Amino acid sequence: MELAELSGEPPKLSVAVVTELGKKGMRPEDPVLVRIFKQESELELWKADASGRYKLFKTYPMCRWSGKLGPKTKEGDRQAPEGFYHVSASMLNPKSQYYVSFNLGYPNRLEAALGYSGEALMVHGACSSSGCYAMTDQGVGEIYAIVQKALQSGQDRFQVQAYPFRMTAENFGKHRSDPNMSFWLTLKEGYDYFDLSKRQPKVAACDRRYVFNREFDGGDPRNPLTACPPAKSIASADLQALVAAERGKVEAALSVEKSTPALAYVDGGMHSSFRTLLKKQGASKLAEDISIIKYPVSRPEAALVDPYSGRSAVISEPSND
Template identity: 65%
Template sequence: MTGRNATGRAAGIGSAIAAVSARVRRFALTAGLVSAMALISGCMSMNLEDLDGAAPEIPAKLVREMKARGMRPESPVLVRIFKKESELEVWKQDASGRYALLKTYPMCRWSGKLGPKMKAGDRQAPEGFYHVSAGMLNPKSQFYLSFNLGYPNRLESALGYTGEALMVHGACSSSGCYAMTDQGISEIYAVVNTALKGGQAQFQVQAFPFRMTPKNMAENRADPNYGFWRDLKVGYDSFELNRRQPKVSVCGRRYVFDQLFAGGEPTDPLAACPPALGGPDPRIAAKQAADEEKVADLLSDGAPATLHAYSDGGMHRSFRLLLEQKGADRLASSVSKRKYPVSRPDAALADPYR
C-alpha cells in the first residue's frame, strides 16, 4: 500500500469514527434531555430514530380468547386503571354490544399517591376520564411502547392543572405515569391499536384511585380527595351496571355522566351545569343509595379511616414479591425485554399494600 493510499484510508476511517462518535454523542445528549424532561413534566415518549418502532400484533392465544367470548379483534375497547390494586383492565365489546372483561394486567409501577395529578413535577399519576385516539399511540416510545392519556383533559385544564406526556407505557419505570412490563404493554398496545384501526375513533380510559367499593370508600373517607372520588364513582357505577361506555360531560367543576342538557352539551367546565333533560338513571341512583348505606354501616361498625402515605407510588403485589426476592436489577431483567432500571425500589417496599 502506498503512503498516499494509507493516508487516505486512515483519513476515511477517522471520518467514519468521528461520524459515529458524533451520533453517539447526539443520542446520549437526547437521552439525557429526555430523562431530565421526564422528571419535570411526566413520562416523555419521544420518537427516537435509533429505537425499533415496529407495532406489535395481538398474540394468537389472545385472539382465540376473544373469539371464544364473542369478541372480534377490531371491536371497540375500553381501559380501566386502579392505583391501589395496581391493575389495568382491558375490556372489549362482545356480540351483545356490551363490554366484557378481556384481561387484567398487573401494573409494574405507578408513581405518586392516591389522588389526581394537579401540577407538572408532582410525580402524580392522573385520575379521571380520558379519551385516546390513534395519534396518541407511540410505537417508538422511549419506554418501549406507549399511549398518551391526554392529560390534562378539559376539566383539568379548566381547573388550572398542569403537566404533559402522561402515559401508559412499558419499561417498568414511572415518573407520573402507569408503567407495565414490556410483554404487558405489547399486548395492550396491540389490542387498542387494532380497535382504532378497526373504526373506533377513540377509546375511553377510566383511571381510579381504587376499586370504588363501599369498603374502599369508607376506608378513604378522611382523604381530602373524597368528594372528587364520589364524583368518579358515578361513572364507575354507570359502567358496572350497564357495561357501556359512560357519556362524560364536564360542568360545575366536576364530571357529569350519562346526562343530556337543555341547550346542548355544556362548554364551560367551571360554570354551573345547565338544566338537565330528565333525571339520573334510577338504577345508578339506587346503587349509589345502597352503597352509601353500606358505607354508613361500616362506619357505625368502627371501620378505620386510613390516609395512605405513599412515598413514591406503588406496584402490583406480584412485582413487589419479585423485588423482595431478587432485588431491583434482577426484577428489571425478569419483567422486561430490555434491561431498564426499576424506579425507586426502596419506596416500593415501603408501600402500605404489601
Template identity: 65%
Template sequence: MAGCVSSALDVDTKGIQPIPAKLVAEMKRKGMTPSSPILVRIFKEESELEIWKRNANGKYALLKTYPMCRWSGQLGPKKKAGDRQAPEGFYHVSADRLNPNSQYYLSFNLGYPNKLEAALGYSGEALMVHGACSSSGCYAMTDEGVAEIYAVAREALKGGQTSFQVQAFPFRMTAQKMARNRNNPNYGFWTDLKKGYDSFEVTRRQPKVAYCDKRYVFDTEFAGGDPLDPLAACPPAISGTDPLVATRTERDLSTAETMASTMTGTTVHAYADGGMHPTFRKLLAASGDKALSKKTSLTKVPISRPEAALADPYSASE
C-alpha cells in the same frame, strides 16, 4: 420531569406486533373480534389495568387484567407538573396518541389534562401508559404487558373506534373502600368518579362524559347540548342517570358512611412514592431490582425508586 416523556427513536417492528394468538382465541370465545371497541380501566391501589371489549350483545365484557409494574405519587388526582402524581379521571385516547417510538418501549398518551382539568388550572404533559417499570406520573406495564395492550388498542382503533375511553381510579370503588378512605381530602372528588364507575358497573356500557360545575357529569342530556364551560353551573338536564346507577351510588355511599363511623382506621394509605403489583413486589423483595429487570425484560430503563415500591402499603389480602 413533567411526565413520562417519549423520544423520537427509529421506528421498528414493535408497534406492529400482532395480538397474541391466545388472546385472539379468548376474544373469539367471548364473542369479540380484534376490531371490536375497547375500554380501559386503571386502578392505582390494586396496581391493575383492565381491558374490556364490546361483545356481540353490544355490551362490554372483561377481556384481560394486567398487573402494573409501577405507578408514582399518592392516591388522588394529578394537579401540577412535577408532582409525580399519576392522573385519575376519564380520558379518551385516539390513534394519534399511540406512540410506537416511545422511550419506554411502546406507549399511549392519556391526554392529560382533559377539558375539566385544564379549566381547573391543572398542569402536566406526556402522561402515559407505557412499558418498563419506571414512573414519573405514568402507568408502567412492563414491555411485555404494554406490547399486548398496545396491539389490542391499535386494532380496535384500526377497526373504526374513533377513540377509546380510559377510566383511571384510585381503587376499586366499593362501599368498603370508600368507607376506608372517607377522611381523605379527595373523597368528594372520588364520589364524583364513583358515579362514572357505577355507570359502567351497572350497564356495561361506556358512560357519556361531560363537564360542568367544576366536576364530571355522566350520562346526562342537557338542553342545548353538552355544556361548553366546565367551570359554569350545569344547564337544565333533559334526561339524567339511569335510576339503577343512581340507586347503586346512593346505596354504596350511604353504606360507606355507616361503615366509616364504626371503623377504627379510615385514613387512606400513605405511599412513599406510588405502588407496584404484588407479583412484581414479591420478586423485587426476594431478588432485588436486577432480578426483576431480568424477569420482566427491563433492560434499558431502571426501576424507579425500588425502595418506595417495596414500601407500597397495599396488601392484596385486604
C-alpha cells in the same frame, strides 16, 4: 409469576391473544375500554359486544406507578392521573422510549379548566414511573396491540377510567379521612354507571366536576367551571336507582366512627407479583426481564414498601437505580 419472552418487534396480536378473545366470545376488532386502579396496581381491558355492553377480557398487573392516591394537579408532583380520559389513534406512540405507549390526554378539559398542569402522562412499558402507569414491555405490548386493532377497526376513541382504588363502600370507609373524598365520590358515580350496566358512561363536565349520562339543553357545557345547565338523565330509572343505592352504601360506610390506619406511601405502588420478583431477584434482573432496553426500575426501595401494611422488604441486591 412467569414473564413472557421480550421482543423488540412492533407489538401485534398474537395467536394466543386472538384465541383467548375467541374463547370469551370477543373479536379483535370489537371496541375497547380501560379501567385503572392505583391501590390494587391493576389495569383492566374490556371488550364491547354488538349491543354495546362490555365484558372483561383481562386484568393486567401493573409494575409501577408513582405518587400517592389522589388526582394529578401540577407538573412535577409525580402523581399518576385519576379521572376520565379518551384515547384516539393519534395518541398511540409506537416509538416510545418505554417500548410503546399511549397518552391518556391529561389534562383533559376539566383538569385544564381547573388549572392543572403536566404533559405526556402515559401507559407504557418498563417499570419506571414519574406520573405514568408502567405495565412492563410484555404487558403494554399486548394492551397496545388490542387497543390499536380496535381503533383501526372503526372505534373513534376509547375511554380510560383511572381510579384510586376499586370503588367499594369498604374501600371508601378505609379512606374516609382523605382530603380527596369529594372528588372520589364524583368518580364513584361514573364507576357505578359502568359497573352496574357494563355500558360506557357519557362524560361531560360542569360545576367544576364530572357529570355522567346527562343530556343537556343545547349540548354539553363548554365551560367546565360554570354551573350545570338544565339536563335530563339518559340512564334508565332502574339504573339510576341502583347508582343511588350504591351511593347510600358509601354514605353509610363513611358515617361509621372508626379509626383508619395511615398509609405508608413512600412513592406510589407496585403489584404484589412484581414486588415478589423485585424482592427475590433485585432491581437489575427485574429490569432486564421486563424491558428491552433494561430501563431501571424507578425507586426500587420505595416499590418494596407495601403501603397498606407499612412494611417494606429487603431487596436482594444493592441498587443505585
